[in-house]
Amino acid sequence: xxxxxxxxxxxxxxxxxxxxxxxxxxxxxxxxxxxxxxxxxxxxxxxxxxxxxxxxxxxxxxxxxxxxxxxxxxxxxxxxxxxxxxxxxxxxxxxxxxxxxxxxxxxxxxxxxxxxxxxxxxxxxxxxxxxxxxxxxxxxxxxxxxxxxxxxxxxxxxxxxxxxxxxxxxxxxxxxxxxxxxxxxxxxxxxxxxxxxxxxxxxxxxxxxxxxxxxxxxxxxxxxxxxxxxxxxxxxxxxxxxxxxxxxxxxxxxxxxxxxxxxxxxxxxxxxxxxxxxxxxxxxxxxxxxxxxxxxxxx
Amino acid sequence: xxxxxxxxxxxxxxxxxxxxxxxxxxxxxxxxxxxxxxxxxxxxxxxxxxxxxxxxxxxxxxxxxxxxxxxxxxxxxxxxxxxxxxxxxxxxxxxxxxxxxxxxxxxxxxxxxxxxxxxxxxxxxxxxxxxxxxxxxxxxxxxxxxxxxxxxxxxxxxxxxxxxxxxxxxxxxxxxxxxxxxxxxxxxxxxxxxxxxxxxxxxxxxxxxxxxxxxxxxxxxxxxxxxxxxxxxxxxxxxxxxxxxxxxxxxxxxxxxxxxxxxxxxxxxxxxxxxxxxxxxxxxxxxxxxxxxxxxxxxxxxxxxxxxxxxxxxxxxxxxxxxxxxxxxxxxxxxxxxxxxxxxxxxxxxxxxxxxxxxxxxxxxxxxxxxxxxxxxxxxxxxxxxxxxxxxxxxxxxxxxxxxxxxxxxxxxxxxxxxxxxxxxxxxxxxxxxx
Numbered sequence: 061x062x063x064x065x066x067x068x069x070x071x072x073x074x075x076x077x078x079x080x081x082x083x084x085x086x087x088x089x090x091x092x093x094x095x096x097x098x099x100x101x102x103x104x105x106x107x108x109x110x111x112x113x114x115x116x117x118x119x120x121x122x123x124x125x126x127x128x129x130x131x132x133x134x135x136x137x138x139x140x141x142x143x144x145x146x147x148x149x150x151x152x153x154x155x156x157x158x159x160x161x162x163x164x165x166x167x168x169x170x171x172x173x174x175x176x177x178x179x180x181x182x183x184x185x186x187x188x189x190x191x192x193x194x195x196x197x198x199x200x201x202x203x204x205x206x207x208x209x210x211x212x213x214x215x216x217x218x219x220x221x222x223x224x225x226x227x228x229x230x231x232x233x234x235x236x237x238x239x240x241x242x243x244x245x246x247x248x249x250x251x252x253x254x255x256x257x258x259x260x261x262x263x264x265x266x267x268x269x270x271x272x273x274x275x276x277x278x279x280x281x282x283x284x285x286x287x288x289x290x291x292x293x294x295x296x297x298x299x300x301x302x303x304x305x306x307x308x309x310x311x312x313x314x315x316x317x318x319x320x321x322x323x324x325x326x327x328x329x330x331x332x333x334x335x336x337x338x339x340x341x342x343x344x345x346x347x348x349x350x351x352x353x354x355x356x357x358x359x
Numbered sequence: 360x361x362x363x364x365x366x367x368x369x370x371x372x373x374x375x376x377x378x379x380x381x382x383x384x385x386x387x388x389x390x391x392x393x394x395x396x397x398x399x400x401x402x403x404x405x406x407x408x409x410x411x412x413x414x415x416x417x418x419x420x421x422x423x424x425x426x427x428x429x430x431x432x433x434x435x436x437x438x439x440x441x442x443x444x445x446x447x448x449x450x451x452x453x454x455x456x457x458x459x460x461x462x463x464x465x466x467x468x469x470x471x472x473x474x475x476x477x478x479x480x481x482x483x484x485x486x487x488x489x490x491x492x493x494x495x496x497x498x499x500x501x502x503x504x505x506x507x508x509x510x511x512x513x514x515x516x517x518x519x520x521x522x523x524x525x526x527x528x529x530x531x532x533x534x535x536x537x538x539x540x541x542x543x544x545x546x547x548x549x550x551x552x553x554x555x556x557x558x559x560x561x562x563x564x565x566x567x568x569x570x571x572x573x574x575x576x577x578x579x580x581x582x583x584x585x586x587x588x589x590x591x592x593x594x595x596x597x598x599x600x601x602x603x604x605x606x607x608x609x610x611x612x613x614x615x616x617x618x619x620x621x622x623x624x625x626x627x628x629x630x631x632x633x634x635x636x637x638x639x640x641x642x643x644x645x646x647x648x649x650x651x652x653x654x655x656x657x658x659x660x661x662x663x664x665x666x667x668x669x670x671x672x673x674x675x676x677x678x679x680x681x682x683x684x685x686x687x688x689x690x691x692x693x694x695x696x697x698x699x700x701x702x703x704x705x706x707x708x709x710x711x712x713x714x715x716x717x718x719x720x721x722x723x724x725x726x727x728x729x730x731x732x733x734x735x736x737x738x739x740x741x742x743x744x745x746x747x748x749x750x751x752x753x754x755x756x757x758x759x760x761x762x763x764x765x766x767x768x769x770x771x772x773x774x775x776x777x778x779x780x781x782x783x784x785x786x787x788x789x790x791x792x793x794x
Contacts, residue, residue: 104752104792105444105448105470106465106466106469106470106751106752106754107469107470107751107752107792107793108469108470108471109469110792127781128762193613193614193615193618194615194626194627207552208552211614212613212614212615212617212618214617214618215614215615215616215617215618215769216614216769217769217770300562300618301437301561301562301563302562302762303561303562303563303617303618303761303765303769304561304562304617304618304765304769305562305765305766305769305770305773306562306762306765306766307769309762317758320441320444320445321437321440321441321754321758322752322754322755322758323444323448323466323470323754324755
């Protein structure tokens with residue numbers, strides 16, 4: 061045997077990693093790097109005569125002067141803040157409820173997950189009907205048979221934005237609940253018992269025991285939801301197409317329009333790269349927070 | 360030793376798996392024999408599928424060796440464009456024949472996606488078609504598509520209601536608004552809830568068509584023909600936009616029109632909830648079909664109104680057939696295109712589905728006119744329908760216009776002038792790329 065045991069084990073380890081690495085490179089690293097490469101070109105599909113001019117960071121400079129991009133970035137951040145905030149809040153409430161023991165809990169747990177299991181496209185179409193100005197459920201609830209006062213929710217820039225937020229919160233709160241529930245289940249019962257013996261109120265138990273102990277789960281839910289919310293596309297595509305008055309235009313939708321409708325491959329990629337860096341930075345921040353949180357737990 | 364063996368075994372297995380997964384998608388392309396006789400047609404979901412079925416049947420009966428395989432795309436022009444260009448961008452051989460909206464030929468031509476048809480689509484044959492439709496398919500002196508249907512904006516109205524109040528079809532927009540107001544008021548006193556107008560004002564391509572008609576019928580335009588630059592900041596154009604915002608939306612039309620594409624707006628009309636309705640010619644058959652419409656037989660059709668001192672303009676729409684540059688069966692593809700756009704098949708479409716043909720002679724055809732009596736008076740509207748800007752960068756310009764118009768008409772306190780200036784700058788920047 062020419063190699064020592066340790067060397068051979070290293071080889072073995074590398075051998076196991078290589079296939080995965082190949083896969084990840086092919087399906088994650090390559091597209092990301094290629095997007096960055098494209099984002100430094102001026103490519104107009106409808107004007108192939110211009111060729112693929114390498115323009116360094118021109119697209120990025122243009123992006124920073126693009127009012128529509130700025131507007132959709134603000135929209136995206138607003139969407140992320142509102143949806144993740146509400147989703148974590150509702151997720152926590154749902155998780156606390158379905159963590160309790162009661163008759164029919166299994167059924168409730170399954171029912172809670174239904175919105176999350178519906179494909180977003182279908183859910184968006186459903187919410188579009190719910191907010192419809194002539195036969196929508198929202199109008200029926202508010203105005204009943206007073207058809208004359210029915211409001212066209214999706215025709216109003218403010219309410220249209222609210223509508224996509226509501227649709228997203230409805231759809232994914234249960235996903236947050238699922239993650240938080242997992243966190244709740246690892247808290248041992250005797251901690252609560254000890255607290256009760258010491259005379260802690262239910263509220264004190266919640267703020268002093270439950271919340272600190274599910275912090276990692278909360279952060280993970282937050283991480284997943286933030287990254288997901290940044291990529292919001294289908295809701296906008298189905299419900300509003302970015303309108304009215306561009307009020308629901310978000311970054312991913314804007315990038316999609318640039319790339320697929322207008323054929324600006326370079327500029328569209330620039331927007332994708334921006335979205336990538338935004339989510340990447342935010343997830344790094346979260347991961348640091350989760351890491352430090354876990355470490356304190358162990359200490 | 361044991362570790363080594365395991366390592367190589369697992370490495371080998373993993374690599375094999377990886378390879379298999381990579382090769383798998385490729386293996387489906389090898390079945391050439393069968394593909395030879397199949398033509399791939401990218402189309403949208405038709406309003407009257409039965410007519411299409413009949414036409415496919417005729418073609419396959421006459422050409423038993425060719426099978427038409429349809430790929431049905433979304434009905435929305437914008438969504439269909441995304442699907443189709445995605446395939447063409449990838450030089451997919453999976454597309455032989457495809458539909459093009461009237462605004463696409465310059466883009467498809469410049470991008471090298473649509474095959475130039477000069478050799479196949481003879482000059483003599485071209486002369487049989489309405490001229491505006493041929494122009495829309497021509498880019499830098501080559502022809503890239505064969506027009507199948509022509510569309511142009513027209514005004515539908517409730518004949519019964521206008522007669523009841525002693526009105527004729529309105530000539531000007533102001534006249535239309537005042538007629539609508541009177542009818543809506545009197546009807547609602549009798550308990551009949553109805554709106555004055557319905558059209559397409561969602562932030563999408565149809566908004567551009569609708570707004571172009573308002574602007575041009577006020578002597579405005581999108582692009583200044585002399586300078587080749589954006590003209591939407593012009594006084595006349597802004598006046599027309601302001602009219603739509605201040606006199607139509609929420610006053611004559613329900614605010615919901617800001618979310619309407621064609622189907623929703625037509626729905627309002629055929630439910631008997633709108634006095635006036637702007638749409639394309641296909642709405643005639645549907646609104647007069649008693650099984651679909653509550654106002655069948657009570658519908659009138661007229662050219663669109665205009666502003667005082669100007670004249671009517673209708674946006675040119677319509678669908679063309681193109682052949683993909685990447686098709687491996689271009690000759691078969693032409694056979695199919697020639698068949699679909701032939702006089703007899705266009706006649707069938709016109710008689711059975713109310714689609715307006717592009718073949719000139721059909722506007723004097725007795726059967727066509729019997730099924731579509733309005734074609735006689737509408738022929739001039741079709742002949743004068745005005746195209747949207749003919750440039751390969753039209754999708755970009757359309758997106759800018761959609762944003763601008765939607766902003767301008769959704770809020771009553773928007774500074775239209777300023778929004779127009781912003782949009783105008785963007786349009787000029789895009790236009791300068793082509794020069």
